[in-house]
Structure formats: C-alpha cells, structure tokens
Amino acid sequence: MIRLDTITLKQLRTLQAVAAHGSLTAAASEVGLTIPAIHSQIKNLESAVGTLVLIRSADAGRMQLTSEGTELLRAANRIEGILSQAGAQIQARFQGRVGHVSLSVVSTAKYFAPRLVRNLNDRCPEIEISLRVGNREAVISDLDQGRCELAIMGRPPREPQVEATPLGPHPHGVVLPPDHPLAQGDGYDPSLLVRETFLSREPGSGTRTLMQRFLERFEEGHSTRVIEMDSNETIKQAVLAGLGLAFLSLHTVHDELAQKRLAVLRGPYLPVMRHWYLVAPVQLAQGPAAQRIAREIVDLNGIYLPKLAIA
Structure with missing residues (x-):
C-alpha cells in the first residue's frame, strides 16, 4: 500500500541528488550525508x-530512475519550485x-523583457x-x-497545461549582410536561397522549427x-562576419536593422508572422500579485515590443 504521508522532503531531495549524479557516493557528497544514510x-x-524508485544500470553501473522514480522526481522538482516561490514571497x-x-x-524575449519589467x-x-531567461525547454x-x-514565449506548450493570452505580433525572417546578392531588390530566387549556409539555434528551439518549415x-x-x-x-555576429544567413526573430535584430548593419530578406512568405503569448500554468493557482502583473502586462498592449519597419 502506498503511504504518501510518510514521504519526507529529505527523502525527495536525496532522490534528486542521486538522479542528478547517478551515484550514491556523489549524492552523499552533495547533501552532506553518509552513503549508508543516502x-x-x-x-x-x-x-x-x-x-x-532506483535501479543500477547493467552497463555503466549508474543509478537510474524507474518509471515510478521519475514520477517522484517530477513531484520533488515541483515541490522545490513551489517552496522557492513561497520563500520569495516571504x-x-x-x-x-x-x-x-x-x-x-x-x-x-530578452531583447524587450527588461523594458517590460521597467514598465x-x-x-x-x-x-x-x-x-528568468532561458530557452524554450527551460521556460517550459x-x-x-x-x-x-x-x-x-511564442508557441504555448501542450504540457503543462497553460492559459495563454496573445500579447502582440512576433515577426521572423531571414537576415543577411546588406551587400549580399539576395538582399538586393524585393524578391529572391528560392533555388539560390536553399544553397546558402544557415546559422541557427539548437534543434527544438521555436525559431529553428519555424526556419525548417x-x-x-x-x-x-x-x-x-x-x-x-x-x-x-x-548568430548575429556570424552573419555580420559573412559566415552565412540566419532565420531569426526580427525583434532580436531590431538595432542592427535600424542601423543598416543587417538587412532582411524580402519576398514571398516573408516575414513569417507569429505572436507572443503570456502564459500561466493551470496547475498552480495564481496569487493576487501574479494576477495583478498579468493584467498589467495585457493592459500595456505590447508597447514594450520593438517597432519594426518591415513590409
């Protein structure tokens, strides 16, 4: 029979340490306990x-989570996150x-988030x-x-479940040096475009997915x-150096476009328009402060977003 009432924070933190390091010895060093205590x-x-909740792998001898251990680790991480927020509130x-x-x-979003926080x-x-600034995976x-x-963020996640409110347009496009042959005129030859080298973030990033599509x-x-x-x-510095083209959020290159250090490719299917969203996890009840800040962000009506002169 499962006895959730006997589970302690010390047990969950021990599980977190073993999962992070893969061994009882390393976990003991992190949490300040002996190996027998771990x-x-x-x-x-x-x-x-x-x-x-843990088994030893046959090949490397590392401790690995079972499926039940994975569920407990997820719960432990959520508890730590909620406690951290409670500490910040206090x-x-x-x-x-x-x-x-x-x-x-x-x-x-780090190119406009400080302006938003100032507002x-x-x-x-x-x-x-x-x-807090991170890649899409970290924010999820x-x-x-x-x-x-x-x-x-851009595209709201499927998991965890969130409430999403659109904040404003989020244009993406191909950026290149102003003297690049493809930067001349208002069109481009697709057969030449796909033969260029593209500089990109890691697979799984929202921008990389849009570029591939x-x-x-x-x-x-x-x-x-x-x-x-x-x-x-x-990526911006590499494009400026002539190492290739990049498909980026145009909000990240606002200054470079305004100063004409970079150009944006013009033609069919460009810019690719998406939206910024304010998201809140459904699983956590928002306190009064978070509710107030959410209302203020929506009421600002995107005035903190960079303004781009693109056609």
Whole structure:
C-alpha cells in the first residue's frame, strides 16, 4: 500500500541528488550525508511507495530512475519550485512589498523583457518582479515545476497545461549582410536561397522549427546546410562576419536593422508572422500579485515590443 504521508522532503531531495549524479557516493557528497544514510533515505522512500524508485544500470553501473522514480522526481522538482516561490514571497514581505512574481521568458524575449519589467515596476512598485531567461525547454520546465507564475514565449506548450493570452505580433525572417546578392531588390530566387549556409539555434528551439518549415517549401530534395550556434548574439555576429544567413526573430535584430548593419530578406512568405503569448500554468493557482502583473502586462498592449519597419 502506498503511504504518501510518510514521504519526507529529505527523502525527495536525496532522490534528486542521486538522479542528478547517478551515484550514491556523489549524492552523499552533495547533501552532506553518509552513503549508508543516502541508502536508508532511498529505501524508506521505496517503502512508502511500495516499489523500487532506483535501479543500477547493467552497463555503466549508474543509478537510474524507474518509471515510478521519475514520477517522484517530477513531484520533488515541483515541490522545490513551489517552496522557492513561497520563500520569495516571504522575502518580499520582509522588504515591505505586497508580493513577488517570477516571470520566465524565452531567450528571444530578452531583447524587450527588461523594458517590460521597467514598465511593470513603474506601474506596480509594491510588487517585486524577478526575471528568468532561458530557452524554450527551460521556460517550459519552469512552468511545469512551479519556478514561475508567468511566462512569455511564442508557441504555448501542450504540457503543462497553460492559459495563454496573445500579447502582440512576433515577426521572423531571414537576415543577411546588406551587400549580399539576395538582399538586393524585393524578391529572391528560392533555388539560390536553399544553397546558402544557415546559422541557427539548437534543434527544438521555436525559431529553428519555424526556419525548417520555411525552408522545406523550397528544398525539393536539397538539404540546406545548417550550422548550430548557442545564442542569438553569436548568430548575429556570424552573419555580420559573412559566415552565412540566419532565420531569426526580427525583434532580436531590431538595432542592427535600424542601423543598416543587417538587412532582411524580402519576398514571398516573408516575414513569417507569429505572436507572443503570456502564459500561466493551470496547475498552480495564481496569487493576487501574479494576477495583478498579468493584467498589467495585457493592459500595456505590447508597447514594450520593438517597432519594426518591415513590409
């Protein structure tokens, strides 16, 4: 019989440490317990749920989660996220504020998120706002594990379930040096475009997915060469250096386009228009501070978004 009432935070944190390091020895070092104590915590956890939560892999000898252990780890991560938010709320009240809100944004949004937070600080000085920036996967993890009450991203995730409110347009396009042959005129030859080298973020990023869908219109058996880079800033510098073209959110290159250091490709199917969304996890009830900040973000009506002169 499952005895959830006997599960302790120490047991769950021990499970987190073993899952992160793959060994009892490394976990013991992290949490400051002896190896026998780590083993005891895991055994007590397994007794509480009535099944194994860890097994030793046959090849490398590392400790691996069972499917039940994976469920417990997910619960443990959510508990840690919720406790972290509770601590932030308490600290905010110690500082004389009425609450704290953690706002997670995808890395593409970092080009306007500080301006948004400044607007929110002006409108709600009594609420402390912390800004977390990460890739799409990290933001979805924040939503799932309770590390944020609100997030701004492009395409809302299927899991965890969220409430999504559109905030404004999010144009994407191909950027290239102003003197590139494809930058001349208001059209492009698709057969030439797909023979260019494209600089891109990692697979799974929202921008990479949009780029692939755009290029698939023209490839017809030809595989476009893609070089992965770890940040939009690196990609921009590589395009400026002439290493290739890039399919990017045009909000990330607002300054470079305005200064004519970069150009945007013009022609059919461009720009690719998407939207920014404010999302909140359904599984977590929003407190008054998060509800207030959500209303303010919507009421700002996208004034913090970069304005682009594109046709």
